Amino acid sequence: MQKKLLTGIALLGSLVIAPLASAASLTVYSGRGEALVQPIIDQFEKQTGNKVNVRYGDTAQLAVLIQEEGDRSPADVYWGQDAGAMGALANAGLLATLPEDIYKDLPGVFTSKTGQWVAASGRSRVIVYSTERASADDIPASVFDLTDEKFKGRFGLAPTNGGFQSFVTAMRVKHGDEATLAWLKGMKANEPKIYRNNTTQVQAVGDGEIDFALVNNYYLPRFVAANSEYPAKQTYFAEGDIGNLMNVAGVAVLKSSKNQDAANAFVQYMLTPAAQQYFTSFVNEYPVVEGIIPNAVLGDLDEMLKLAPEIDLDQLADLEGTLKLLRDAELL
Amino acid sequence: MSSTVVKSVAVSEVLASVKRPPLYILVPALLVALCMLIPLVYLFLRAGQAQPDQLLELVFRPRNAQLLLNTLSLTGGVLLICTFLALPLAWLVTRTNIAAKRFLTILAVVPLAVPGYVMAYALLGVGGNMGALNQLFGIRVNNISGYWGAVWALSLYTYPYIFLNVRAALLGLDSSLEESAQSLGYSKSMVFLKIILPHLLPALLAGYMVVGLYVLGDFGAVALMRYEAFSYAIFTQYSGAFDRIYAAWLSIMLLALAVSFLVVEALILKRKRLASVGSGVTRPARMFELGKASPIAWLYILVVLGTSIGLPVAMLSYWLLIAPPDVSIFWQVPWTFLRSASAAAPAAILAAALALPVCYLSVRYPSRLTSMIERSTYIGYALPPLTLALAMVFFSLQTAYFFYQTLGLLIVTWTLATLALAMGPIRSAIMQTRANTEEAAYALGYSPAATFYHVMFPRLRRGILAALALVFLFCMKELPITFLLAPTGYSTLAVTVFSRTSEGMMAEAAPFAAAIVIFSSLSVGMVLNREKIKGSR
Numbered sequence: 001m002q003k004k005l006l007t008g009i010a011l012l013g014s015l016v017i018a019p020l021a022s023a024a025s026l027t028v029y030s031g032r033g034e035a036l037v038q039p040i041i042d043q044f045e046k047q048t049g050n051k052v053n054v055r056y057g058d059t060a061q062l063a064v065l066i067q068e069e070g071d072r073s074p075a076d077v078y079w080g081q082d083a084g085a086m087g088a089l090a091n092a093g094l095l096a097t098l099p100e101d102i103y104k105d106l107p108g109v110f111t112s113k114t115g116q117w118v119a120a121s122g123r124s125r126v127i128v129y130s131t132e133r134a135s136a137d138d139i140p141a142s143v144f145d146l147t148d149e150k151f152k153g154r155f156g157l158a159p160t161n162g163g164f165q166s167f168v169t170a171m172r173v174k175h176g177d178e179a180t181l182a183w184l185k186g187m188k189a190n191e192p193k194i195y196r197n198n199t200t201q202v203q204a205v206g207d208g209e210i211d212f213a214l215v216n217n218y219y220l221p222r223f224v225a226a227n228s229e230y231p232a233k234q235t236y237f238a239e240g241d242i243g244n245l246m247n248v249a250g251v252a253v254l255k256s257s258k259n260q261d262a263a264n265a266f267v268q269y270m271l272t273p274a275a276q277q278y279f280t281s282f283v284n285e286y287p288v289v290e291g292i293i294p295n296a297v298l299g300d301l302d303e304m305l306k307l308a309p310e311i312d313l314d315q316l317a318d319l320e321g322t323l324k325l326l327r328d329a330e331l332l
Numbered sequence: 333m334s335s336t337v338v339k340s341v342a343v344s345e346v347l348a349s350v351k352r353p354p355l356y357i358l359v360p361a362l363l364v365a366l367c368m369l370i371p372l373v374y375l376f377l378r379a380g381q382a383q384p385d386q387l388l389e390l391v392f393r394p395r396n397a398q399l400l401l402n403t404l405s406l407t408g409g410v411l412l413i414c415t416f417l418a419l420p421l422a423w424l425v426t427r428t429n430i431a432a433k434r435f436l437t438i439l440a441v442v443p444l445a446v447p448g449y450v451m452a453y454a455l456l457g458v459g460g461n462m463g464a465l466n467q468l469f470g471i472r473v474n475n476i477s478g479y480w481g482a483v484w485a486l487s488l489y490t491y492p493y494i495f496l497n498v499r500a501a502l503l504g505l506d507s508s509l510e511e512s513a514q515s516l517g518y519s520k521s522m523v524f525l526k527i528i529l530p531h532l533l534p535a536l537l538a539g540y541m542v543v544g545l546y547v548l549g550d551f552g553a554v555a556l557m558r559y560e561a562f563s564y565a566i567f568t569q570y571s572g573a574f575d576r577i578y579a580a581w582l583s584i585m586l587l588a589l590a591v592s593f594l595v596v597e598a599l600i601l602k603r604k605r606l607a608s609v610g611s612g613v614t615r616p617a618r619m620f621e622l623g624k625a626s627p628i629a630w631l632y633i634l635v636v637l638g639t640s641i642g643l644p645v646a647m648l649s650y651w652l653l654i655a656p657p658d659v660s661i662f663w664q665v666p667w668t669f670l671r672s673a674s675a676a677a678p679a680a681i682l683a684a685a686l687a688l689p690v691c692y693l694s695v696r697y698p699s700r701l702t703s704m705i706e707r708s709t710y711i712g713y714a715l716p717p718l719t720l721a722l723a724m725v726f727f728s729l730q731t732a733y734f735f736y737q738t739l740g741l742l743i744v745t746w747t748l749a750t751l752a753l754a755m756g757p758i759r760s761a762i763m764q765t766r767a768n769t770e771e772a773a774y775a776l777g778y779s780p781a782a783t784f785y786h787v788m789f790p791r792l793r794r795g796i797l798a799a800l801a802l803v804f805l806f807c808m809k810e811l812p813i814t815f816l817l818a819p820t821g822y823s824t825l826a827v828t829v830f831s832r833t834s835e836g837m838m839a840e841a842a843p844f845a846a847a848i849v850i851f852s853s854l855s856v857g858m859v860l861n862r863e864k865i866k867g868s869r
Binding site: 027033034035053054055056057058060061062063064065067068069070072074084085088089160162193194195196199200203207209222226227319320323324327330332 | 565654733815
């Protein structure tokens with residue numbers, strides 16, 4: 001089944017990308033895992049004749065590495081897990097401006113206004129709850145309501161996790177520092193259990209350590225795929241609530257790259273229907289373009305865009321401010 | 333015994349004053365110290381870019397003091413547990429009539445091959461609703477986490493460092509000392525306290541240093557166990573803020589803590605130079621008959637090895653069984669192992685080769701300079717690996733661009749990171765070799781090279797092999813340095829395991845994690861087995 005779909009994707013892709021072919025050797029720094037993105041990179045290689053070397057690592061570590069390398073970076077393309085990392089590199093003046101036709105058709109939530117990076121796929125924040133100790137009725141309308149007494153000691157947080165930090169940054173952008181700090185302090189007072197990342201939180205919900213967790217949308221589906229009776233579900237807050245933030249995995253071309261054309265072709269390939277269908281069907285993420293067959297678990301992109309709050313992703317780069325708030329709330 | 337110590341101090345002082353170290357030992361040792369300065373230069377360069385007000389807020393805030401305190405109590409806890417795990421085990425396999433000593437020795441080293449995050453995930457996978465115990469047997473226990481979770485996760489795969497050091501010391505200990513003490517009327521427990529323990533002290537401290545400094549910098553297992561240590565602050569600075577400047581400050585603070593550990597060790601070891609100077613021949617110690625205590629000893633071994641090896645192996649099998657991955661994955665495993673080993677093995681050899689002159693210098697020519705050189709090797713080991721890797725990125729880009737992201741740079745950086753590991757066993761081995769051995773060889777007309785090969789090497793073989801094993805195992809599971817410095821596209825077993833577990837793909841990660849544990853243990857078994865063939869002259 002997977003093979004067939006991949007072949008289909010490959011055929012579809014070849015129609016779109018054929019004119020771009022000009023063989024070059026590209027170096028990609030990927031903060032996304034090999035298991036998730038190598039198949040689509042292989043497709044890009046096959047169809048364009050370009051050779052791609054991928055350095056896999058942690059999104060933040062690779063962003064720091066690129067800063068350390070400066071204009072001597074061997075990387076042509078950076079592929080990061082969240083908008084914050086993309087913004088940090090853009091602010092450091094290390095990213096090239098992309099040709100406008102690459103991103104002009106994308107919905108507003110998926111582009112950088114400065115044109116220095118573009119979203120390759122979307123991931124939303126969700127609330128995961130235990131089906132044994134909670135129900136959908138327990139989920140409040142807003143993430144702000146989690147400071148309520150009835151959630152005391154029942155939820156998990158991952159303050160060191162990039163996804164969570166981006167969400168806090170978005171909250172600052174939309175509701176201001178004061179309201180965000182008040183929320184963080186309220187959460188801290190509500191005795192959360194602190195975890196390292198999304199996976200451990202979803203595991204903790206299943207294990208009965210916590211009843212609720214704030215995570216990205218694609219973790220629970222993996223647990224469910226391994227065990228269809230996994231005792232947890234995920235849902236959203238009310239329409240437009242900041243708790244439903246749509247974050248992105250972004251791609252960008254480095255200013256120092258000597259293969260700008262091939263690098264641009266790589267970015268463009270990730271936005272083709274073929275690649276977008278792959279992210280949607282196999283990685284359980286939202287596509288960033290229209291016309292993709294939706295993932296049965298995630299639902300329609302349009303519906304998600306309705307649920308998601310409006311945020312300028314360029315503003316998510318101010319992580320320093322977010323870390324300060326997290327420190328002030330003693331969550332870090 | 334006290335007269336032995338006095339006498340040996342006198343001898344080494346005489347040696348040092350009469351002779352200057354030869355260049356072929358001094359130059360490589362100085363080179364090592366110079367290399368260790370690279371990360372320091374880098375750190376101070378970055379630290380100099382800080383803004384004062386932000387520095388005050390980020391670095392000198394009260395919470396950092398709390399985190400430092402947490403780190404200290406974590407280190408203390410780990411050392412305590414490690415001692416209880418390692419010391420009896422080392423005694424059992426060297427001084428008693430217990431069966432299958434060689435096999436037990438190799439098994440006791442295997443936990444070093446278990447990556448920290450695998451151990452943590454294994455501990456976390458036992459309890460809870462979805463944990464193995466509940467799913468398989470319907471037994472519901474709470475997961476271990478927090479302080480004790482972190483202490484156990486770290487202890488279970490670091491205790492072999494102490495085991496190996498202590499075992500080497502016990503094997504090298506001249507048993508005539510114990511026998512003369514006994515003939516002078518010391519009881520068995522007195523012999524242990526007054527003779528054996530003081531002679532084990534350098535080895536024990538070397539082990540403590542290695543484990544303690546490791547605990548300072550570890551983030552993986554500590555974070556998975558949800559315990560907030562100082563490395564947490566450094567990690568947050570790099571990963572949360574994409575920042576190198578304040579992270580450099582925090583790394584310097586960590587380094588200061590490491591230096592204070594070293595000072596304490598030096599104070600304890602001061603004036604304790606242990607070498608046998610008599611003309612007696614080292615011979616095998618008399619073995620303690622376990623007799624009725626035998627079942628207790630085996631029970632102890634079963635519990636220690638069962639937890640430290642059995643638990644991760646059982647969890648890996650469990651992950652494989654609940655969701656078997658595609659068979660094609662297994663084909664990649666041997667190749668990925670060979671790729672990992674092709675960098676880890678050269679690093680091990682280089683580290684042992686460099687540790688030799690540094691140790692020899694500090695033992696045979698004790699002075700302020702040589703002890704500084706020796707201590708400098710701890711810089712590479714005590715620094716958080718990510719910081720060391722960034723320093724090497726900076727260094728190679730500035731001076732030797734062609735070297736950047738080559739296998740060579742990865743090997744050199746691994747060597748800098750692990751030199752301190754190689755020092756422990758080699759230093760103990762040299763300390764236990766009579767100082768006049770080489771003198772006699774020279775007097776008989778041997779060249780320095782011939783002296784080393786025919787006289788020193790056979791006596792140091794055990795120490796060198798242990799050093800090789802320690803460094804090899806460290807590199808096989810190393811992550812941050814590989815991430816930043818390996819050639820692009822060069823994925824090791826550890827990288828593969830990490831990228832899969834962090835995506836929650838336990839089953840897909842399991843074959844690779846199992847390969848680290850199995851293949852690394854086999855390699856170490858082979859290395860340690862060579863001890864028997866030629867080592868026991």
